[in-house]
Amino acid sequence: MKPGALSEKILGGIFREAEKIGKEVKFMDVCGTHEDTINRGGIRSLLPDNVKVFAGPGCPVCITPVEDIVRMMEIAKQKDMVITTFGDMYRIPTPAGSFADFKAQGYDVRVVYSIFDSYKLALKTDRLVVHFSPGFETTTAPAAGMLAEAEREKIENFKIYSVHRLTPPAVEFLLKAGTKFDGLITPGHVSAIIGVRGWESLTSQYRVPQVISGFEPLDMLASIYMLLKMLNEGRVEIENEYTRVVRYEGNESAQAAINEFFEVRDAKWRALGTIPESGLFLKKEYEHLEIRNEVDAEVPDMPDLERGCRCGEVLRGLILPDKCPLFGRVCTPRTPVGPCMVSYEGTCNIFYKYSGLR
Amino acid sequence: MCLAIPGKIVELRGNVAVVDYGGVRREARVDFIPDAKVGDYVIVHTGFAIEKMDEESALKSLEAWAEVLEGEQ
């Protein structure tokens, strides 16, 4: 069957189920790539009026605390090093400037696509290479993999600054803080790592129906359909739409690597505050791999966001970017006011990119 | 950003694979795919393969959907 015919059928199913429900329902995605697919596929405009999709904290770069970015720069002022990080992290604004501004001042900051690239750089130089390492489970596993290799090969000039975060605690935090939604479109690749089982407690404790979803427009439509059907049938379960990749137990070898190097502690999320048990920090026995244990720097308290930036509400799934008065006028990807406009996974950036499609 | 397209392993040296995405080739680490072999399809995230993709089951799940929806009309 052609994809077009299939999406028509799924849409038909969505309309039937939405009519049966007869009230407004709200689903949340917590993954920048899901949000991208929803925008690219124009999916919001296709859905029945009573089915709304909101975006949550799906952007690891957006929620990386300003203090950590600034502390990384302060550390690099004290010791010669090469900082590596991802392209969107590089441009995230802070009250003390971005990594890009820091580079313009003459410091050595390089953009990499993978922590593997930073590691390879460390092999080629005698200088210290520090990867400023943000990301959810999908990026923490690669960090753990690279640290394991650095340990095996006794590479001493390779370290990280870990700002890794876990996604299920963030969803739990939103639920506790009162963000209301009728179902969760669960991130497919985080689930590839932590498995279906990594999300089970959210459904059992908070009675949130979930569908683990892939990244094609068809996957998103199918997931929305599955959620509506669950609601109509009165089931509160976790279903897996992305069976071609996600297994119940997840990737146990990746989980083992993460657990080997990292321990879970309370951690701050930019514009959201401290979320219990949501941050990954290097364990005591591997503290030599964390740059903060070698050089540290005091950083003053700083505001998370510029005045008027509503990124916090965007990340909480309370508003979509078009409700922000600065969106598209003052704040654009070329002149970003907040982190949500910078990152490719930021909801404001994604909305701006696809605004012609609406 | 999650890459939705699977790539095919065309070369393998230890934990480093060369992955082909319909003609574009990139290095990827396969530390977490213990039984990786040439010919496997993998999902790669920031330079690391995080899971294998079973192409056959992908097609099957789409067909299964078509049937479910067919039955409901």
Ligand code: SF4
């Ligand atoms: S549009 Fe800009 S100012 Fe408004 S919430 Fe988004 S990032 Fe902040």
